[in-house]
Amino acid sequence: MTNATAASAPIAAGAWTSGLSTAEFAATLEAGLTPLGFVQGCSVVNWNFYGFGLNSLGLGGGQLSGYSEQYSCPHGIVSNEHRRYGLNYEKTWLERAYKSSFAAAKERLVNEARAMGACGVIDIVERTEYHSESGAFEFTLNGTAVGLSGVAPPSTPFTTYLAGQRFNRLIEAGFVPVEITLAISAIGVYSSCVTEYQLRGAGATGLGFGQMSYGAIPAGEITQITNAEIAARSLVREQLRPQLHGDILHGALLKVRSHESAEGPQIEAILQGTRVRQYRDFAPIAPPRPVIRLVDR
Amino acid sequence: MNEGLPKDLRAAITALGATGAASTTARSITSDLSIDETLLLHQMGFGPADLVTGFSIVAIPYGTFLNQYGQSEPVDLPGATNATLAAFTNAIERMRDECQRAGGIGVVGVEVKVEVAGSSVSVALSGTAINPLASGQRRTKASPFVTDLSVRDYALLTRAGWGPLELVIGAGFVAAPPQRLGQVMSQARQNVELPNITLALQRAREQGMERMQQGAIAHHAAGVVDVTIIDGPLGHSHHVCAFICFGTAIELIAERHQLIEPQLILPLDDSFDFEATALRGD
Amino acid sequence: MAPGANEPADDLPKDAHHRLEELEHGLFTSDLSVNEFLLVKDAGFHPLGFVMGSSIYHIGLQTRKWSQSQELDKLTSAMYSARELAVTRMEEEAMELGADGVVGVRLDVNYYEFGADTAEFIAMGTAIKAEDGRSYRNAEGKPFTSDLSGQAFWTLRRVGHLPLGLVMGTCVYHIAHRGIGQTMGSVGKNLELPNYTQALYDARELAMTRMQDEANRLGASGIVEVKLIEKSHMWGSHTIEFLALGTAVTKEEGAPPLPQIQSTISLDN
Numbered sequence: 071m072t073n074a075t076a077a078s079a080p081i082a083a084g085a086w087t088s089g090l091s092t093a094e095f096a097a098t099l100e101a102g103l104t105p106l107g108f109v110q111g112c113s114v115v116n117w118n119f120y121g122f123g124l125n126s127l128g129l130g131g132g133q134l135s136g137y138s139e140q141y142s143c144p145h146g147i148v149s150n151e152h153r154r155y156g157l158n159y160e161k162t163w164l165e166r167a168y169k170s171s172f173a174a175a176k177e178r179l180v181n182e183a184r185a186m187g188a189c190g191v192i193d194i195v196e197r198t199e200y201h202s203e204s205g206a207f208e209f210t211l212n213g214t215a216v217g218l219s220g221v222a223p224p225s226t227p228f229t230t231y232l233a234g235q236r237f238n239r240l241i242e243a244g245f246v247p248v249e250i251t252l253a254i255s256a257i258g259v260y261s262s263c264v265t266e267y268q269l270r271g272a273g274a275t276g277l278g279f280g281q282m283s284y285g286a287i288p289a290g291e292i293t294q295i296t297n298a299e300i301a302a303r304s305l306v307r308e309q310l311r312p313q314l315h316g317d318i319l320h321g322a323l324l325k326v327r328s329h330e331s332a333e334g335p336q337i338e339a340i341l342q343g344t345r346v347r348q349y350r351d352f353a354p355i356a357p358p359r360p361v362i363r364l365v366d367r
Numbered sequence: 368m369n370e371g372l373p374k375d376l377r378a379a380i381t382a383l384g385a386t387g388a389a390s391t392t393a394r395s396i397t398s399d400l401s402i403d404e405t406l407l408l409h410q411m412g413f414g415p416a417d418l419v420t421g422f423s424i425v426a427i428p429y430g431t432f433l434n435q436y437g438q439s440e441p442v443d444l445p446g447a448t449n450a451t452l453a454a455f456t457n458a459i460e461r462m463r464d465e466c467q468r469a470g471g472i473g474v475v476g477v478e479v480k481v482e483v484a485g486s487s488v489s490v491a492l493s494g495t496a497i498n499p500l501a502s503g504q505r506r507t508k509a510s511p512f513v514t515d516l517s518v519r520d521y522a523l524l525t526r527a528g529w530g531p532l533e534l535v536i537g538a539g540f541v542a543a544p545p546q547r548l549g550q551v552m553s554q555a556r557q558n559v560e561l562p563n564i565t566l567a568l569q570r571a572r573e574q575g576m577e578r579m580q581q582g583a584i585a586h587h588a589a590g591v592v593d594v595t596i597i598d599g600p601l602g603h604s605h606h607v608c609a610f611i612c613f614g615t616a617i618e619l620i621a622e623r624h625q626l627i628e629p630q631l632i633l634p635l636d637d638s639f640d641f642e643a644t645a646l647r648g649d
Numbered sequence: 650m651a652p653g654a655n656e657p658a659d660d661l662p663k664d665a666h667h668r669l670e671e672l673e674h675g676l677f678t679s680d681l682s683v684n685e686f687l688l689v690k691d692a693g694f695h696p697l698g699f700v701m702g703s704s705i706y707h708i709g710l711q712t713r714k715w716s717q718s719q720e721l722d723k724l725t726s727a728m729y730s731a732r733e734l735a736v737t738r739m740e741e742e743a744m745e746l747g748a749d750g751v752v753g754v755r756l757d758v759n760y761y762e763f764g765a766d767t768a769e770f771i772a773m774g775t776a777i778k779a780e781d782g783r784s785y786r787n788a789e790g791k792p793f794t795s796d797l798s799g800q801a802f803w804t805l806r807r808v809g810h811l812p813l814g815l816v817m818g819t820c821v822y823h824i825a826h827r828g829i830g831q832t833m834g835s836v837g838k839n840l841e842l843p844n845y846t847q848a849l850y851d852a853r854e855l856a857m858t859r860m861q862d863e864a865n866r867l868g869a870s871g872i873v874e875v876k877l878i879e880k881s882h883m884w885g886s887h888t889i890e891f892l893a894l895g896t897a898v899t900k901e902e903g904a905p906p907l908p909q910i911q912s913t914i915s916l917d918n
Contacts, residue, residue, distance in 0.1 A: 102373025189380050221377040224384040238372060239402045246379035268426040270486055291457060292424045292487060299422040299491070300461070307397060307418060314395035322399040322418050324493050341397070341418075349382040355406050360523065360629040361913075362688075362800055520683035527687050565705040568769065572701060573664035580671050580678060590677035592686045594699060599759060614678065627687050631807070633912045 090193055090214055094234030101238050103216040106186045111179030112210045113171045136160035137301050141262035141294050156262020158298045160305065164256040171209040172252045179211045180227055188215035189223040193233035194250055230344045244353060245346040248317055252342040253310035257298045259335040265294040298337050302326060306339040320346040398495050404518035408497060411522055416496040417469040421462030424489035425454040432485060432604040438544040441567035447540035451488045451611060455536040458490040459513050466511040471496030473512035475521050477534065481611055485603050514615040516593060528621030532586045537579030539610045543567035568608045572598065575610035588616035669745045672698035679775040681753060685799025689752065692806040694777040697746045701773035702738025706731040708768060720855065721888065724821035728890055731770040732756060732817065736794060739772040743792045748776035749785035750793040752802050754815055787813045788868050795896040797874060805898065807908050813867040813897040818859025821890045822852035853877065856891040869897035
């Protein structure tokens with residue numbers, strides 16, 4: 071029970087706080103880790119500043135960087151009501167703001183942990199909040215700093231969303247967490263005339279243009295939106311990959327949402343998880359035994 | 368208590384401090400699997416290859432969901448049915464392409480999101496492609512499989528001698544005819560079955576299941592397991608009965624089914640909730 | 650019981666016959682999870698297909714007396730017949746497949762915006778057939794139905810029992826409103842409200858008795874997984890349906906000895 075005695079010393083001093091559940095706490099002690107304290111990092115960025123309108127972008131991609139795709143009008147109609155083009159464009163300025171906000175919050179969290187002499191931060195919980203009246207976007211990370219006796223803490227303490235048995239299983243399996251990692255992609259969609267019509271139903275003709283008809287709107291896939299959604303998903307993974315440096319993103323969580331922004335529909339994809347490194351070979355497990363629990367549900 | 372764990376952890380932390388970055392030879396892999404799933408997969412001789420996705424949004428023909436006035440029979444809405452099937456097929460094909468590019472033999476644990484809007488239907492998929500650990504291991508099938516079964520289910524299925532073939536899809540959209548006013552009035556004080564609506568719902572269900580079965584037959588499947596059903600009237604068009612189902616088509620790989628012979632266990636945890644009662648003795 | 654129970658009746662939807670024909674050629678579909686599928690196989694059965702039945706019912710009004718607790722027999726019979734219809738249609742599909750039973754039956758009531766007082770009663774489950782060639786149909790010659798999960802079905806078989814059928818009893822009850830004088834008199838006091846107590850007691854008793862009568866008719870030795878569901882549906886808070894639902898079971902001849910059970914304590918949350 072050497073681990074338990076080692077762990078009990080700072081506990082007796084009564085100098086730690088943590089958001090761990092009892093089960094997670096027990097598992098943390100089992101791994102020889104000592105909770106040192108509750109740490110946090112926070113960053114607020116001004117979101118509105120980045121939200122300038124499409125008109126200021128200069129069409130044709132002059133000021134656009136990153137992914138963009140243009141859809142021209144097949145109808146050849148010159149009218150103020152008829153869109154001459156459509157555009158999918160990556161909102162790199164939003165991506166930068168979000169990424170720097172996450173990085174700043176993480177750095178502050180890690181600095182707090184380093185000051186405590188921690189070897190890492192476990193059980194990280196994040197909170198994002200958008201204060202619409204002030205246009206401020208807030209990113210907060212909370213976690214429990216942990217120490218380990220008998221080894222020098224790494225120059226940068228590790229960070230992970232995992233805790234408890236999940237963390238222990240990861241170590242047993244031969245992986246060590248390096249850091250929490252996040253990537254984001256944001257695609258703006260300025261619908262072309264064809265996309266607009268398709269969104270109102272395929273096969274409709276001359277919608278919103280009096281008696282004029284432009285021929286049947288192509289049935290089937292809405293190409294512009296599909297491409298924007300696919301681009302959001304592949305860009306976010308492309309952006310994350312170089313951050314891994316050959317490691318593995320464990321417990322990846324991909325969230326995609328689309329919503330109306332001031333400039334029209336916007337698709338955001340966020341990919342995050344714990345970057346883990348294999349520190350020794352996989353120890354194969356025995357084939358598990360199927361069981362039936364005599365408990366309802 | 369596990370004496371080895373703190374020792375392992377010390378070794379891990381030391382390794383972390385020793386090198387700033389991982390070996391440059393290793394491939395960066397993204398995986399949404401849990402550690403238990405990763406270990407289970409490893410035990411089967413596989414590992415995660417990459418996170419893969421698929422997406423498609425398809426337009427539903429204009430006016431599909433408008434009220435079918437003057438009808439007295441349920442009306443099939445093939446426009447909506449076909450759009451749903453097309454969105455699924457496109458999304459699955461894109462996911463399979465991504466899996467192939469990542470060198471995977473299949474995608475497991477696929478998360479499926481379907482949305483039927485007023486004039487379009489979208490399908491979004493994400494999951495983890497897997498590949499054999501030993502590079503010499505031959506791919507058994509020309510094209511990778513896609514399944515929403517978890518790694519645990521995949522492992523159990525494999526152990527019993529079965530293998531996933533494909534995510535098979537079914538859909539049926541049927542409009543129920545509007546009730547006549549006189550009918551409504553005369554029913555007010557009666558308990559009666561409403562045959563038209565019953566028929567519309569049943570038709571949507573049967574069509575959907577039938578489509579899914581055809582998909583399974585086309586893949587020479589022995590059966591379909593773990594079918595997920597989304598059904599009921601559409602939120603935006605109450606008179607339309609929608610039915611969407613998807614499940615994993617499976618085939619018997621071993622010569623015959625292997626019994627798994629589970630062990631009965633009684634967990635001594637809290638939160639017991641006994642509802643089973645024998646009302647009469649033997 | 651429907652006459653000629655061994656032949657599929659004709660109120661199945663037209664499309665159903667074609668779908669079921671395909672299933673007769675060996676393909677099976679099921680909403681069983683992989684676990685349940687493997688356990689059904691372990692219990693000596695093979696899934697045949699996903700079967701369902703439904704009925705959309707208009708539940709009429711029934712006059713209730715404000716101050717009297719009473720059973721609303723018209724509503725009771727509507728709720729019962731609608732479920733019975735759904736289950737019977739599901740059984741018909743199962744019979745067309747030549748099934749011995751249906752497991753994992755879900756009995757749901759959905760309220761759609763088709764119109765006021767309209768509800769859909771739906772029954773769905775997976776039809777299964779024994780692999781040993783024996784018939785496991787119940788005393789009525791019908792496939793057994795059961796809301797047991799694959800896990801529960803396997804466990805039941807391991808302890809030497811067979812399900813006979815889904816049994817249910819229902820009772821729609823109106824619970825009297827209390828008079829103003831009564832309400833005033835009990836302000837600030839904690840006391841039992843005998844009319845409520847008696848009404849609830851009676852209604853539950855009626856539902857349970859009806860369920861047990863069904864089990865008796867099947868020659869059951871017991872009922873497992875009884876659920877007592879109380880719902881006001883769309884009638885307002887004083888009218889309540891009491892639904893008792895369970896699976897009637899019987900002990901099998903020559904059952905294997907009871908299995909060893911291992912106790913465990915799990916470390917995960």
